[in-house]
Amino acid sequence: EAQVTQNPRYLITVTGKKLTVTCSQNMNHEYMSWYRQDPGLGLRQIYYSMNVEVTDKGDVPEGYKVSRKEKRNFPLILESPSPNQTSLYFCASSFLTGLQETQYFGPGTRLLVL
Amino acid sequence: GDSVTQMEGPVTLSEEACLTINCTYTATGYPSLFWYVQYPGEGLQLLLKATKADDKGSNKGFEATYRKETTSFHLEKGSVQVSDSAVYFCALSRRYGGSQGNLIFGKGTKLSVKP
Numbered sequence: 643e644a645q646v647t648q649n650p651r652y653l654i655t656v657t658g659k660k661l662t663v664t665c666s667q668n669m670n671h672e673y674m675s676w677y678r679q680d681p682g683l684g685l686r687q688i689y690y691s692m693n694v695e696v697t698d699k700g701d702v703p704e705g706y707k708v709s710r711k712e713k714r715n716f717p718l719i720l721e722s723p724s725p726n727q728t729s730l731y732f733c734a735s736s737f738l739t740g741l742q743e744t745q746y747f748g749p750g751t752r753l754l755v756l
Numbered sequence: 757g758d759s760v761t762q763m764e765g766p767v768t769l770s771e772e773a774c775l776t777i778n779c780t781y782t783a784t785g786y787p788s789l790f791w792y793v794q795y796p797g798e799g800l801q802l803l804l805k806a807t808k809a810d811d812k813g814s815n816k817g818f819e820a821t822y823r824k825e826t827t828s829f830h831l832e833k834g835s836v837q838v839s840d841s842a843v844y845f846c847a848l849s850r851r852y853g854g855s856q857g858n859l860i861f862g863k864g865t866k867l868s869v870k871p
Binding site for chain 2: 646675677682683684685686687690700701732734744745746747748749750
């Protein structure tokens with residue numbers, strides 16, 4: 643089954659404690675992306691990657707890091723989480739070119755930073 | 757910069773009522789346009805899309821037409837069901853040299869359909 647998976651689905655942590663949210667896709671997509679969803683703001687892109695070892699900032703990259711060492715995985719790293727990073731996070735993937743640009747979304751990770 | 761504006765909710769309708777959720781966009785060039793749906797507790801799913809002017813996307817009884825002259829992509833359904841209750845997001849895709857770009861989302865419109 644084609645899917646995007648994220649782990650963990652729920653996480654409560656404290657300010658400053660490094661954490662990683664994993665994302666994996668099994669569709670051989672080149673393009674992967676992270677979004678955060680906040681009430682009244684919709685979804686905003688954090689980082690994206692067009693292929694292995696190719697990443698770039700989205701609209702709200704501050705406080706986040708990513709890496710793309712393998713095509714299927716795109717982890718989101720919060721080196722020193724702060725309460726304003728409490729949010730619902732979505733990973734997405736798609737093919738890079740042509741009309742197959744529909745993005746497939748993971749189920750979301752709800753993060754609470756105390 | 758590029759942006760998407762959609763009507764604010766929440767929208768509450770009775771079953772079998774007509775639905776319109778307005779969406780307008782600002783973009784350079786010719787973006788693709790999308791409607792995504794988010795059911796409670798789930799991730800986003802593509803509902804429909806249109807890749808060029810005058811294209812009509814349709815799925816599950818929902819329709820939206822890419823109107824370049826009014827820069828709009830309004831979502832419509834003739835008869836809503838309780839199962840349509842969800843949050844709906846309008847989005848556009850920025851492209852760079854023909855390759856995949858980034859999705860820009862509207863803020864979402866929550867739809868509640870009452871029996």
